[in-house]
Each structure stands twice: as structure tokens, then as C-alpha cells.
Amino acid sequence: MITSLNSATFIGIDAVLVNVEIFIANGIPGIMIVGLPDVSTKEAKDRVKAAIKNSGFEYPVKKITINLAPADLKKEGPLFDLSLAIGILISAGLLKCVLNLNDYIIAGELSLNGNIKKVNSIIALSILAKKINKKLIIPCENINSAKFLGVDFIAFSHLKDICAFISGSRFNETSAEKDSVYIHNIKAVREYQESEIEVKDVAFLEGITQDIDNNVKDRENYPDFFDIKEQELAKRAIVIAVSGHHNILMVGPPGSGKTMLAQSIEGIQPNLSLEESIETSNIYSFSNKKISNEAGLIIRRPFIPVHHTVSIAGLIGGGASNPLPGDISLAHNGVLFIDEFSELSKKTLDSLRQPMEDKAINLSRSRFSIVLPSNFMLVAAMNPCPCGYYGDIKHECKCSSAEIYKFYTKLSGPILDRFDIFIEVYSAGLDKLIVNKKTASSSEIKNLIEKTRQIQLKRFQDSGIRFNAGVKSSKIEKYFAVSDTALELAQSAVKKLNISSRGYYRILRVSRTIADLDAKDEIDDSSVLEALNYRNTNLLRV
Ligand SMILES: [Zn+2]
Structure with missing residues (x-):
């Protein structure tokens, strides 16, 4: 029987769907992986075999063929381990599957004892899953990232737990392993996300995550x-x-x-x-x-x-x-x-x-x-x-x-x-x-800048633009209100100082930010004058 599962590989920083097909037949026992696997995928054979045995299953003494498609894509990393193990067990008739696994992208490296190890590229995986409307099966160690990423997922820490879940059997609630099993109920994840949906900034993370990176200090x-x-x-x-x-x-x-x-x-x-x-x-x-x-x-x-x-x-x-x-x-x-x-x-x-x-x-x-x-x-x-x-x-x-x-x-x-x-x-x-005025501290300045950022976010709502510097020249008229006299001032300065059209738009963008710092709706003369001052350099006169 052929079992077909989804996993992923990466091109640059993007995850790409990989179809994992497993076929088991009578013949000389062994495992063959086709579809340009890299070294770590080959090593997966040994890890998968040991993990299956250490999860309480017999390893099938048959000829196992695994195809990773598309074939022309280079497959990287040990991410496929989990899908290989599950596929082998299903194809060999050792694992009954009551879950529609086609709805999931499976990602996880197996250790020899069957533990599922953390994957590094959980963000790219979740972006892919959302794009093609799938859910993720991931290691428990990735839960704390996954819950911020707006993706539906379930997580496991051991191969035998995911096998129990797939086959529909209940977990042994009294078992000591209970704590090592983490099934994130998809409904619960959604509720969690809805409750956090108002959180627009990640500054709140500082409070709830323990940053152990010494570099940060x-x-x-x-x-x-x-x-x-x-x-x-x-x-x-x-x-x-x-x-x-x-x-x-x-x-x-x-x-x-x-x-x-x-x-x-x-x-x-x-x-x-x-x-x-x-x-x-x-x-x-x-x-x-x-x-x-x-x-x-x-x-x-x-x-x-x-x-x-x-x-x-x-x-x-x-x-x-x-x-x-x-x-x-x-x-x-x-x-x-x-x-x-x-x-x-x-x-x-x-x-x-x-x-x-x-x-x-x-x-x-x-x-x-x-x-x-x-x-x-x-x-x-x-x-x-x-x-x-x-x-x-x-x-x-x-x-x-x-x-x-x-x-x-x-x-x-x-x-x-x-x-x-x-x-x-x-x-x-x-x-x-x-220097006669009071000198502000960094935290006071940060507050001022944060206010200015909120003004910009409101201005550029749903446009993909985040800051004044990111507005294309063709969109400046749409987003920036300029008083008649300020516009005249900018245009005559451009002529007098022989400023390029690129430079002209830069002056308007900086003027807009200066006006935002003063919470002005319109770019006025003083904003333009100050912005012009920041182009007053010997470097531009050569
Ligand atoms: Zn010199």
C-alpha cells in the first residue's frame, strides 16, 4: 500500500511543500529514499528505524521505497523523519489511521529513542501552512513559537504519542508520560489567538519570555x-x-x-x-x-x-x-x-x-x-x-x-x-x-517616537507601508497633505539648490515625519524648512 504524507523543505527562507510517498512490498528487506535527498535525509533511515523499534512497534522486514517529490527540489534537513516513521507504520499495516493526514504538514526530527526534536524553521512552516490552508504536526518544543504564529497545529513529544493520536486511542491519563504529551487542541488554539489578537506589538513578549541570550545584556x-x-x-x-x-x-x-x-x-x-x-x-x-x-x-x-x-x-x-x-x-x-x-x-x-x-x-x-x-x-x-x-x-x-x-x-x-x-x-x-532646554532620556524619546509611529500606522492602514520613508514617490500625493505655501517652498528650493527629483521626494518624506512629531495633519513651511536643512551638506555639492 502507498501512503502519501506532507512535509516540507526550504528554498531560501521559504518553506516548500514536499510530498512523502511510502511504498512497502515483499522483497529484499531495506529502505530506499529517492528524490534528491541530502546526507541528513539518508541518515534519517537509521534514526527512523531505531525510533520505530523504541516506540513499541516491530520494524517491517520488507522492501521499503520512499519517494520525496517534487524530485528536482533539493531536500534539506532532518525534518522528514517523523513523516517517514508514520508513513512506514501505516503502509506496513502496523498503524491504523483515523485522522485525515492530508490536512497536515508533518515536521519533526526523531531521536533514536523516539523523542521528537525541535525544528528551527517553524515560522516558515507556519507561513506555508497558512498559505495552502493546512495544519501543522510539530514537536512540543515548538509550541511556544507556534502559538504566536496564527497557525493551527498539534504537537507531540514522542513518536508513540502521535501514533496513539492518529489511531484514535486515548492517552493513558494516569501515566507518568502525561506531561510529556502535549496535544494542542485546535479549537483551544483559536480561542487563544482570538484572546491575543489585540496584541499588535511584541513588546509584551519581554514580560513573558525569559531571555537567556547573554548578547542581549x-x-x-x-x-x-x-x-x-x-x-x-x-x-x-x-x-x-x-x-x-x-x-x-x-x-x-x-x-x-x-x-x-x-x-x-x-x-x-x-x-x-x-x-x-x-x-x-x-x-x-x-x-x-x-x-x-x-x-x-x-x-x-x-x-x-x-x-x-x-x-x-x-x-x-x-x-x-x-x-x-x-x-x-x-x-x-x-x-x-x-x-x-x-x-x-x-x-x-x-x-x-x-x-x-x-x-x-x-x-x-x-x-x-x-x-x-x-x-x-x-x-x-x-x-x-x-x-x-x-x-x-x-x-x-x-x-x-x-x-x-x-x-x-x-x-x-x-x-x-x-x-x-x-x-x-x-x-x-x-x-x-x-542647549538651554532639558535633555530628554532615551525612554522619553522612545515614547515620542512610538506616538509618531502610531500616527503613521493609522495613515498607512492596510497598505503594507509602515513608515513615511517607505512611501513610493507615486503615492506621496495620496498620503501626504501639504500646505500650498510649503509645497511652493519645497519646489523653489529644489530649483535653487539643483536637487534631483528623488531628492525632492525625500524632502517631502522627511517633512512628513517632522510634521508627525508635532502631530500636525499637514506638512507646513517649518517642516519643509527643517527637512531642507538636512540636505545642506558639502557632500552634495561635489
Ligand atoms: Zn582632511
Whole structure:
């Protein structure tokens, strides 16, 4: 008899349905798996055999043929174990099945004693299941993630438990194994989700998950806004950038505090929505970075510092078979911070252009191509010239004008055109004159930014847009109300300053965020004037 079950494999960060067919016949005893299995799928034979024996079943002494379809798809990982074991038992007539298994995608690695081990890519599996209207059969260890993902599932911790469930027999309630059996009733899951449906942000997860990742502790050493003195102009620019997810470039001499300013962003980024968290967490589940909280979800917007010597594969993603996500994807829905931005090679700079434009990176391999999301906010910092002191009042710049010209032209054009905000950061002391107001702390600033984010979410409801920076030029008129005088101001400035049309739309987006920070319905003159100020840089005059 042929048994047909559903499991899955992965292309990039997407799960793809795999049909597992098991056929058992008389003949020389053995097991053959066809359909391009990788090494771990071959190893599955031994694990499945031992797990079946250790779950109280006889292993059939027959010729077992297993076909994984579609055949041209590379199958990765030990995810198939559970479907193989169940299929063998059903095909051999050793397990009666009262469940319509076609409604389920089965995923789980078996250990030799029959325990079902955690799968890493539960998010991708649940996205697939929802898309094709199926439910999941998963390991118990994945329950805490699965319940946030809006997918119907049942979970087991041992092969013999799932066999009992499939065959319709009841569990032995008095057995000590009761606690190891976890059947998530599908109705109960739905009720659970409905009760949580109002939760739009994952900040609440911080309270209910125990974060054991030591890296997180290190990360909390970011500077507080309150501790950064005498940089009010730069801080204002940063608040605007983070509020609207605008790319920002900070230029200033060494020691002016650019790096500290950039690092402070980590403490003021707005909360992640559950949807954003799932997107970003799915990327992490395919990387070497572990999410160690119980829910398996990223709970803060990423802040990814990148060194200027980064390889292109490290930056945009790469690897021979199934490419690993690069820093730009790990920063999805958060910040990519590049210090010493002008030190990036021309090639590396160029590699950023397409993903910054498309908010996703397309990586082609010989047999397939994958798309990884990369909707990051770029925060870059650099010196104003090769020696670092061009424009500084305390030090003399030792560069020739030819050197400065060369330095600027390397960056000019397409890559500079992708920044919304340029800010010159001087050594502390220069803008003392304007520092009379009270300095806000990071948590106060975060609250302000959060309010601005809510205004944007309301504006872009159901459009897929999340921040002002994400509005396409063609949609600006639809979403942004601009006063007549402000529009005139922006248009005449564009003519006078010879700003590109791309630059014009960037000014409007930044103006919109400035107006949102003041809770203004319309972009007015003062919003445009301030936005224009953030394009006032020597870099754009080369
Ligand atoms: Zn210099």
C-alpha cells in the first residue's frame, strides 16, 4: 500500500511543500529514499528505524521505497523523519489511521529513542501552512513559537504519542508520560489567538519570555540619549530619522561622538509589531544567529553594526547552496549601522544600491534564486575628509583639495541619493548656544517616537507601508497633505539648490515625519524648512 504524507523543505527562507510517498512490498528487506535527498535525509533511515523499534512497534522486514517529490527540489534537513516513521507504520499495516493526514504538514526530527526534536524553521512552516490552508504536526518544543504564529497545529513529544493520536486511542491519563504529551487542541488554539489578537506589538513578549541570550545584556549597554550632551542638533536629526525610518548619514571629525550617537538609536527604536517580528525572526531562523527566548521571536528591532571591512557575502548574504542571510537581512525592520562609511570599497557600496531600492535582495544560484527581505534603515557615519578634520575648528585639515574631491566623488551619486538626512556632527562645544532646554532620556524619546509611529500606522492602514520613508514617490500625493505655501517652498528650493527629483521626494518624506512629531495633519513651511536643512551638506555639492 502507498501512503502519501506532507512535509516540507526550504528554498531560501521559504518553506516548500514536499510530498512523502511510502511504498512497502515483499522483497529484499531495506529502505530506499529517492528524490534528491541530502546526507541528513539518508541518515534519517537509521534514526527512523531505531525510533520505530523504541516506540513499541516491530520494524517491517520488507522492501521499503520512499519517494520525496517534487524530485528536482533539493531536500534539506532532518525534518522528514517523523513523516517517514508514520508513513512506514501505516503502509506496513502496523498503524491504523483515523485522522485525515492530508490536512497536515508533518515536521519533526526523531531521536533514536523516539523523542521528537525541535525544528528551527517553524515560522516558515507556519507561513506555508497558512498559505495552502493546512495544519501543522510539530514537536512540543515548538509550541511556544507556534502559538504566536496564527497557525493551527498539534504537537507531540514522542513518536508513540502521535501514533496513539492518529489511531484514535486515548492517552493513558494516569501515566507518568502525561506531561510529556502535549496535544494542542485546535479549537483551544483559536480561542487563544482570538484572546491575543489585540496584541499588535511584541513588546509584551519581554514580560513573558525569559531571555537567556547573554548578547542581549551586552546590547543593553547602548548610550542613553540623556548622557549625550551638547549634540542637540544631531540628536534631533536622529529622532526624525528613527521616527520615519529614514536613512541618515552623519559626517564629522574623529571624536565628535558620531558612533555614540548612532549607538544610542538602539534604545529609542519603536516597538516591533507581531507581523514585523515574525518576518525578522524567520530570517534569523535561517541564519547562524540564535533567538534564545522561549517564543523564538525577535522582540526588539535589530541594530546591526557593520565593520567597513565586511565581505559582500557577509553584507548582502551568500553561500554556495542555500545562501545565508547577510547583515542587510538581519537588519530587516531595524537599523544597519556602518561606521567609517567612506572606507567601504566601491564594490561593497555598489552592492547596497539594489537592496536599498527594492527593500529586498535577490540572490541567484545555478538552479534557483531566492529573495531575502532587507528593509533596513541605514545609519552611516564618516569623517569629512581623509585626515578627518576638514571643517573642524580645533584641528587643521592636512588634505589637498584634490584628495578631498576624490574622497567625495567615490561616494557621490547613486549611494548618496539614498540618504534622507545628512547631518554634520561637530566636536562637542560648538552648539552649546542652543542647549538651554532639558535633555530628554532615551525612554522619553522612545515614547515620542512610538506616538509618531502610531500616527503613521493609522495613515498607512492596510497598505503594507509602515513608515513615511517607505512611501513610493507615486503615492506621496495620496498620503501626504501639504500646505500650498510649503509645497511652493519645497519646489523653489529644489530649483535653487539643483536637487534631483528623488531628492525632492525625500524632502517631502522627511517633512512628513517632522510634521508627525508635532502631530500636525499637514506638512507646513517649518517642516519643509527643517527637512531642507538636512540636505545642506558639502557632500552634495561635489
Ligand atoms: Zn582632511
